Amino acid sequence: MSHRVDYRDIIAGALLIVLGLFAGFYATANYNLGTLRHMGPGMFPSWLGFMLAGLGFFVLVPALFRAGTLPKPDIRQFIAVLAGTLIFALTINVLGMVPAIFLLTIASVLADDKLGVVGTLVLCVVLSVLAVLIFRVGLEIPLYPFIWPF
Amino acid sequence: MDFFDNLALGLSVAFTPNNLLWCFVGVTLGTFIGVLPGIGSLTAISLLLPVTFHLDATSAIVMLAGVFYGSTYGGSTAAILLNLPGTPSTAVTALDGYPMAREGRAGVALFMTTVASFVGGSIGILVMMFFSPMIVSAALQFGPAEYFAMMVLGLVAASTISSGSPVKGIAMVVLGVMLGVVGSDIETGTPRFTFGIPHLYDGISLVAIAMGLFGVSEVIISIKMIKRGHIEHKNITLRSMIPTRDDVRRSWMPMLRGSSIGSFFGALPGTGGVIASFMAYAVEKKVAKEPERFGKGAIEGIMAPETANNAADQTAFIPTLTLGIPGNVVMALMLGALMIHGIVPGPQLMVKNPDLFWGLIMSFWIGNLMLLVLNIPLIGVWIRVLMIPYHMLYPAVLMFICIGVYSINNSYVDVIAVMVFGGVGYVMRMLDFQPAPLLLGFVLGPLMEENLRRALLISRGDFMVFLERPISGTIVVLTAMLLLLALWGARPKRRGKTLLQDT
Numbered sequence: 001m002s003h004r005v006d007y008r009d010i011i012a013g014a015l016l017i018v019l020g021l022f023a024g025f026y027a028t029a030n031y032n033l034g035t036l037r038h039m040g041p042g043m044f045p046s047w048l049g050f051m052l053a054g055l056g057f058f059v060l061v062p063a064l065f066r067a068g069t070l071p072k073p074d075i076r077q078f079i080a081v082l083a084g085t086l087i088f089a090l091t092i093n094v095l096g097m098v099p100a101i102f103l104l105t106i107a108s109v110l111a112d113d114k115l116g117v118v119g120t121l122v123l124c125v126v127l128s129v130l131a132v133l134i135f136r137v138g139l140e141i142p143l144y145p146f147i148w149p150f
Numbered sequence: 151m152d153f154f155d156n157l158a159l160g161l162s163v164a165f166t167p168n169n170l171l172w173c174f175v176g177v178t179l180g181t182f183i184g185v186l187p188g189i190g191s192l193t194a195i196s197l198l199l200p201v202t203f204h205l206d207a208t209s210a211i212v213m214l215a216g217v218f219y220g221s222t223y224g225g226s227t228a229a230i231l232l233n234l235p236g237t238p239s240t241a242v243t244a245l246d247g248y249p250m251a252r253e254g255r256a257g258v259a260l261f262m263t264t265v266a267s268f269v270g271g272s273i274g275i276l277v278m279m280f281f282s283p284m285i286v287s288a289a290l291q292f293g294p295a296e297y298f299a300m301m302v303l304g305l306v307a308a309s310t311i312s313s314g315s316p317v318k319g320i321a322m323v324v325l326g327v328m329l330g331v332v333g334s335d336i337e338t339g340t341p342r343f344t345f346g347i348p349h350l351y352d353g354i355s356l357v358a359i360a361m362g363l364f365g366v367s368e369v370i371i372s373i374k375m376i377k378r379g380h381i382e383h384k385n386i387t388l389r390s391m392i393p394t395r396d397d398v399r400r401s402w403m404p405m406l407r408g409s410s411i412g413s414f415f416g417a418l419p420g421t422g423g424v425i426a427s428f429m430a431y432a433v434e435k436k437v438a439k440e441p442e443r444f445g446k447g448a449i450e451g452i453m454a455p456e457t458a459n460n461a462a463d464q465t466a467f468i469p470t471l472t473l474g475i476p477g478n479v480v481m482a483l484m485l486g487a488l489m490i491h492g493i494v495p496g497p498q499l500m501v502k503n504p505d506l507f508w509g510l511i512m513s514f515w516i517g518n519l520m521l522l523v524l525n526i527p528l529i530g531v532w533i534r535v536l537m538i539p540y541h542m543l544y545p546a547v548l549m550f551i552c553i554g555v556y557s558i559n560n561s562y563v564d565v566i567a568v569m570v571f572g573g574v575g576y577v578m579r580m581l582d583f584q585p586a587p588l589l590l591g592f593v594l595g596p597l598m599e600e601n602l603r604r605a606l607l608i609s610r611g612d613f614m615v616f617l618e619r620p621i622s623g624t625i626v627v628l629t630a631m632l633l634l635l636a637l638w639g640a641r642p643k644r645r646g647k648t649l650l651q652d653t
Contacts, residue, residue: 012581016321023328023343031340036611041335041342044599048328055321071580077373078576081366081548082569088552089565097553104552105545111373114541123542127549139204141557 180220362571
């Protein structure tokens with residue numbers, strides 16, 4: 001998609017400005033600035049914040065005067081991969097390593113159509129075995145393959 | 151004979167069974183990852199950072215370094231056989247390597263690039279061995295003002311030379327430095343930007359950022375992008391690898407020129423294997439008697455860039471280990487790994503930890519020899535690896551990320567942090583922000599603040615200290631020139647997509 005103005009850099013610049021101003025004012029308000037000779041904890045971060053906002057301005061303004069395209073995000077891949085990671089994080093302490101790997105693999109495979117049900121299961125088993133061999137046996141890290149919650 | 155004492159020390163460290171093992175693991179993994187298009191050494195090193203928590207500092211850095219230079223060896227395999235670079239710095243190798251493969255000379259091309267890699271690597275190591283002690287002895291005189299100025303130069307170089315928009319590159323550096331501020335202030339202990347979250351008191355973890363930005367978000371992008379090519383030459387026999395007399399004759403000079411170019415650009419901040427390999431190719435084409443042969447399978451066209459990128463890989467360690475200034479993001483990760491082990495980067499490293507420094511250099515020799523064996527007789531194995539489809543690979547990458555980061559503290563919160571940075575990283579890429587300068591800023595940020603504070607304390611708050619001291623003044627002027635040049639280059643029209651991505 002092509003637009004009259006460069007929305008991508010307008011968004012990018014605006015984000016930098018918001019983030020920079022927030023950090024700059026937050027640091028100025030909450031931390032001791034000190035003097036140049038004895039810089040307090042707030043001095044360096046507040047400079048950085050305002051610098052970031054200034055850079056954001058230089059990203060945003062030229063973008064108003066040129067055409068641009070906005071890339072289309074890969075929503076499906078984004079959600080599948082992040083969801084898989086989240087599910088892993090939430091299940092590893094409850095169910096153990098192997099079930100967490102199964103869930104992670106199943107979720108992440110959904111990002112793509114290429115692997116069928118059988119292929120997915122084989123991959124789950126292979127990855128679980130690999131993980132146990134490398135982390136448990138090889139590196140001797142105490143990770144529990146299974147946890148029985150009941 | 152101080153020099154020889156150091157060599158002996160290095161050899162004794164590098165030859166311990168443990169370090170030999172980790173060197174082997176590193177170069178093997180490096181080749182594996184280099185062969186696979188879509189996973190670069192950066193992703194691999196991010197993935198392996200958690201493992202280094204379970205090793206001692208020397209073994210950790212020996213392994214990570216092995217992955218780095220090993221991947222450059224492996225990268226040429228995909229470039230030659232598939233016309234796809236396995237790593238960015240082998241992109242040029244495809245220009246003449248793939249035509250050679252189509253002429254049925256894939257074996258020769260694979261053999262000769264391995265030889266070129268070895269020659270380049272060796273010359274790079276020699277350069278490093280001879281120049282590092284000199285640089286260290288000069289750098290020991292540096293004060294906080296010089297350090298601060300040098301870090302600024304390094305960051306400006308890294309963010310403006312190779313990324314698309316210099317303003318956005320610098321913005322990423324600043325953002326990275328700001329993320330580095332999060333946590334307790336070193337001098338006063340004041341918690342900064344922690345918002346009452348206890349996990350943030352020790353700062354944001356390097357592992358979470360690296361894995362999120364270079365692991366998870368890389369996977370999201372690659373799923374749709376990476377396609378597998380068709381390999382015509384599944385069986386490379388040892389006999390087919392023997393070069394003709396003409397090949398050998400034509401290769402000498404390109405290798406020498408390539409390694410000089412590579413050694414030079416590797417040591418400069420902001421440049422590295424990618425730029426070095428492009429330059430080496432351009433130079434060969436310029437000096438060639440028959441430039442029309444290039445692009446049609448000229449052996450000079452693979453020898454020069456392959457020596458250049460491997461030489462650059464080795465000399466990239468010079469500024470990193472002697473000054474503590476990483477020239478590119480892979481080196482920043484190496485420094486990060488050292489800092490995790492409580493080793494402060496800088497010229498003191500060579501003085502205080504000579505075993506680590508010389509042990510690492512000696513491990514480079516061993517690693518390069520191992521790579522020679524891995525890449526010539528075992529080439530068939532890597533061609534099989536090349537055929538692993540990406541849709542089976544990325545769940546494995548995610549699995550290693552998740553378990554790796556979890557294994558550091560047995561904390562699921564760390565995994566969630568990786569997920570958050572993965573999401574942030576993806577949005578950043580969509581907005582055309584490069585993650586590499588951010589990570590560089592993050593690693594150098596705390597050191598910059600410390601040196602800035604110290605420099606201003608000594609000068610009683612006078613900023614002229616950065617200009618008045620001759621070395622620091624020179625560096626400041628260089629930085630200003632670089633900035634002006636970058637902004638000038640970006641001004642007319644829009645500069646195209648980044649040709650030279652960060653390694």
